[in-house]
Amino acid sequence: MRAERELQSPARVVLAVGVSIALAAGVLALFSQDLGSALAQFFLEPFSNRYFLGNYLADAVPLMIAGLGVLIAFRSKNFNLGGEGQLYAGALAAGLIALRVPAGTAPVVVWIWVAVAGALTGAAIGALSGLLKAFWRVSEMISSFLISAIVINVSDFFITGPLQDPASNFQTTRQIVPQFLLPRILAPSKLDVSLGLAIVLILVFMVVAKRTRVGFELRICGENEEFARYCGIPVAAYQVAAMAVSGGLYGLAGALLVIGPQGRVMRGFSSGLGWSAISVALLAQGNEAGVVPAALFIAFLSTGSDHVMMGSGVPSEIISILQAVAMCFISAGALPRFRRRQS
Amino acid sequence: MSDRAMIFVDILKYTVVAATPLLYASIGGLFSELAGMLNIALEGLMGIGAFFGMAAAGLSHNVFIGAVAAITSAVAASLLMGAVTIRFRANVFIVGLAINLLAGGVTTVLSQRWYHTKAVVAFSLPAPLPAFPAALAQIPFVGPILFSHSVLTVCAWLWAIGAAFIIRNSRHGIRIRATGMNAQAVSVLGYSPDRARVAAMIWSGVGSGLGGFALGLSISAFVPNIVSGRGWIALVAIYLGQKKPLWIAASCLLFAFAESLSNYVQGFSSIPPLLVLALPYAVTLVSLIAAGNKK
Secondary structure (H helix, E strand, O other): OOOEEEOOHHHHHHHHHHHHHHHHHHHHHHHOOOHHHHHHHHHOHHHOOHHHHHHHHHHHHHHHHHHHHHHHHHHOOOOOOOHHHHHHHHHHHHHHHHHHOOOOOOHHHHHHHHHHHHHHHHHHHHHHHHHHHHHHOOOHHHHHHHHHHHHHHHHHHHHHOOOEOOOOOOOEEOOOOHHHOOOEOOOOOOOEOHHHHHHHHHHHHHHHHHHOHHHHHHHHHHHOHHHHHHOOOOHHHHHHHHHHHHHHHHHHHHHHHHHHHHOOOEOOOOOOHHHHHHHHHHHHOOOHHHHHHHHHHHHHHHHHHHHHHHHHOOOOOHHHHHHHHHHHHHHOOEEEOOOOOOO | OOHHHHHHHHHHHHHHHHHHHHHHHHHHHHHHHHOOOOOOOHHHHHHHHHHHHHHHHHHHOOHHHHHHHHHHHHHHHHHHHHHHHHHOOOOHHHHHHHHHHHHHHHHHHHHHHHHOOOOOEEOOOOOOOEOOOHHHHOOOOHHHHHHOOEHHHHHHHHHHHHHHHHHHHOHHHHHHHHHHHOHHHHHHOOOOHHHHHHHHHHHHHHHHHHHHHHHHHHHOEEOOOOOOOHHHHHHHHHHHOOOOHHHHHHHHHHHHHHHHHHHHHHHHOOOOHHHHHOHHHHHHHHHHHHHHHHO
């Protein structure tokens, strides 16, 4: 046997964060002509004024909401890989409502409808994978991915077909009228009140997890399925519910983007968000409260790389590389020691 | 030949072409599946193989060198995956996901650096080497469907047959299967289950690398997201084929037929193309459910 050193969970997080930042700096050093200014753009510009700070926080909000959902699914050992499609479908449902309601409707009513419709759409799609797992023993990873691929194609059809804005050169729906958009905070940035909703949701899920029977039973399902069955816990119901909650929060995140920063449904706008939410959940290490710093960190990486891309010609896709490296470090259970232990 | 027969022959001919990348990747993935690791990184490994294979082929103007580069790059990535999961005891799904993200990132960043575009990079390559004498391809119906293909396509079938033999008959294949069934028993017998797992990852890399390269060659270009779900479809083919190489090959043909049909229907019908594009995924999903129920 090879000698190993167990990695404690805080050590993994510190390693993952540290290595991905170091790697970001390394990539910048390789690719940019002026390293000093690229580094400044990456690390400082997002915080340099009200506008950039607000936009940065706005990027973190959907990651908090969707990341929370992934975390809940993880806790019951369900791996939802359909986030991209669930987010997109939630956004489309939101767009359909926000574009169709009569102009005189009270905005609060529209927001509630949009949020509920987005969440339910995502939840239905997520629950489908849960059902397939519970009753047909189909891997939820593969089914959620395939369903998501179908959903994305169908949504693209609606966006570029029946809902296409005839006046726009982009593949997008019409703009949603301004009074139905969520109130902004930190104007002129894109940050809106959904930040508050994200925090409230995280608090609610914390209470449910720590203080209720449902939260407790969900945890047991994840830790030992056999034992949970033996205790009479309806494992299949929890599998479906966990996938539904995860899909629902993805859908909600998509819906809030449509009546928030995006203001319309654009083809391909979800690209990457579904995967980033998984990084957030991994970084949070099974802890709801950890979702906030984790989302802020992932959003920082993506905002930072966007700023650098504008400045120094490094494509913003380096964010995927940084996330991949962070994921590996978070998931590693042990660091091998390279000499044998004397025993 | 009537028009309708021509169309039919075309669809079947393209089915064989479209099955090639699926077949390479799913047979590769079969090895890691048998060793007990569901390899969700086939998608990413195919993307890596497609990019580095096409880049090397474009640079050297030599398809063979491209194939070697595709295999080398995908095996390097799958060894990385093996190292992190086996040596560092990380979760194989999370690392698989990470490899998928990494593949998307690396290929796009390098495409931007080398070719200054994140869109289509077209390569002018020598014409693919035909595997059969031209006369055979002239046979009506059967000729174009079976005998008009390149060496790379024929090799995909040899790869499947070879894998069937290795898995069933060789000591190496038996150790990989035994590791998946009972790793402890393998180590009690004095063999290293970790070594079998690493070998399985290498096979996965070879298969998906070549699969990605075949995909690139079929359009003579590289686009980010060129794989677009085929790695996942290859994964489902393993289940639908019940982990038996020849049944997996049949499953690949089924999915390739769906792809070929959807390509054809896109051009010649009033059904919106974006909906038609969802057809291969839908067929895959339905067959995944069918395969799941059988257990």
